[in-house]
Amino acid sequence: MNPNLSWWEREGLNRHADFGIVGGGITGLSAAYFLKTRVPTSRVVVLEKGARPEGATVRSAGFACFGSISELVSDVRSMGETEAYTLAGERFKGLSLLREIHGDEALEFQACGGIEVFFKEDKENGVELLAQLETVNRNLKDISGIPGTVFREMNTSELSRLNFKQLELGIINGLEGALHPQKLWNSLLGKCLALGIEYRAGIEVHHIDSGILAGNDFSLPCGQILIANNAFAQRWFPDEIKPARAQVWMSEPLSHPFPPGTFHHHEGFNYFRGHAGRLLLGGGRHIHPKAETTFSTENTEEIEQYLIGDILPRLFNGQPPKMVLSWAGTMGIGNTKQPKYGEWKPGVWTAVRMGGMGIALGTKAGQQGALHMLG
Ligand SMILES: Cc1cc2nc3c(=O)[nH]c(=O)nc-3n(C[C@H](O)[C@H](O)[C@H](O)COP(=O)(O)OP(=O)(O)OC[C@H]3O[C@@H](n4cnc5c(N)ncnc54)[C@H](O)[C@@H]3O)c2cc1C
Incomplete structure (x- = not known):
């Protein structure tokens, strides 16, 4: 349990702020950055409940992605064409803005491309998606505003270089990449602190009302408030x-480098990529959607069995590596x-x-x- 706040700590938390923000993940810190850049004389305060951020940002997989083709087509079915492609465009623009503000070096951004893989049992679905490739690319250009051709089918030699077992098809998105979530957050916090x-x-924060953010031992008067605490x-x-x-x-060190790319499978529910000579493998939420509707950050045997028992062996022709580290995070849906x-x-x-x-x-x-806060 945290000790009571001292007088000194309380003073700063009870003094008027022009802008108060709840949550110190990418959204909250980015909002603070834009506010202070626009109004340098303003007092901007970000309140984060954790000693380190406890949300999704620094627990994410580091895919700089805006949607695999199967996810996009599924979104069109559930949300309609305009909404689904507009959202994909927002993600693309978000990534461009992120790279513009921080620079690729600070983010450890790699333009490795995003690849959706289709194994033997997914092949039919993959073939159906290939038939929609032209329409999807056209909509990404016309509705999302993304220049060029986004998706294309991988050729046989590209597929064989991946060397995955029973891989039948691959659809690549050359505009996607990978980044380092902790470095992203460090860069963002650094910029925020430098701005004051x-x-x-x-x-x-336990209580929010117009003009007030309050919790144990403090009540911060704010001109405008942003709730940016996601889930x-x-x-x-x-x-x-x-x-x-x-x-x-995350696996033990691999004996051979993992192929470059951020990989998606099954509408993005499963995902994997190489990092630092190891394999990162995540997902599986679709197999137990009810159990995964939780704030718990424990890893579970059911998902472990699915990912490590069913998915992992397909990615290696020889003996798959041991997985030596795991974590979980909370998304807001x-x-x-x-x-x-x-x-x-x-x-x-x-x-x-x-x-x-x-x-x-x-x-x-x-x-x-x-x-919104600036009116
Ligand atoms: C395991 C995992 C993998 C992911 N992989 C990817 C990926 O590869 N690519 C991608 O684009 N997205 C990915 N995501 C999703 C992405 O990480 C999130 O959508 C994004 O980080 C959300 O950022 P945020 O700032 O809105 O929220 P968060 O990062 O969740 O931040 C919210 C913050 O608010 C704080 N907070 C909560 N309540 C309070 C309170 N009452 N008072 C004060 N502070 C509070 C929390 O501690 C937290 O730090 C992944 C998510 C997870 C969990």
Whole structure:
């Protein structure tokens, strides 16, 4: 349990801030960055409940992606064409903005391409998607505003270089890449601190009203407020936001380099990539959607068995590596994949429910939140 706040700590938390932000992940810190850049004389305070950020940002898989083709086509079915492609465009623009602000070196960004793989049992689905390739690419250009041809089928020699077992098809998106989530967060926090933004870790907001952010031992008067705590906003919006656990495993060092790329399988529910000479493998949430609707960050045997028993052996022709490390994080989802933006109470705004591609969306979401607060 945290000790009581000292007088000195309370003083800063009880003094008027022009802008108060709940949550120190990519969305909250990006919002703070845009606010302070636009109004340098303002007092911007970010409150983060964890000693280190406890949300999805630094627990993510580091895919700089805006949607595999099967996920996009599935989104069109559930959300309609305009909404699905507009959201893909927002993710693309979010990634571009992220790279523009931080630079690729700070993010450890690699333009490795995103590859959706189709094994023997997925082949039929892959073939159906290939038939839609031209339409999808056209819509990505016309509706999402993404230049060039996004998706193309991989040729036989590209496929054989991957050397996965029973791999039948691959569809590559050359505009996707990989980044380092902790380096992203470090760069963002560094920029915020350099601008004079106050980042207060270990401070949990329990109560929000127009002009007030309050918790144990403090009550911070704020001109404008942004709720940017993703899944954790469920406490204020129980019908609109649900937690979704995402579980990840990391292997021992591999004997051969893993092929470059960020890999998606089964509408992006499964994902894997090489990093630092190891394999990162995550996903499986679709096999137990109810059990994965939780704030728990434990890894479970069911998902471990599925990912390590069923998926891992397909990625190696010889003996698969041992998985030696695991973690889980909490995504914020809902009945729609759209983030929840807007005004909740006078002067209290939201930029929450970032779903499974919040690394792509977060910078834009923060910018959107800041624009709302600035009127
Ligand atoms: C395992 C995993 C893998 C993922 N992989 C990818 C990926 O490869 N690519 C991608 O684009 N996306 C990925 N995502 C999703 C992405 O990480 C999130 O959508 C994104 O990080 C959300 O950022 P955020 O800032 O909105 O929220 P978060 O990062 O969740 O931050 C919210 C912050 O608010 C704080 N907070 C909560 N409640 C309070 C309170 N009451 N008071 C003060 N602070 C509070 C939390 O501690 C947290 O730090 C992944 C998610 C997970 C869990």
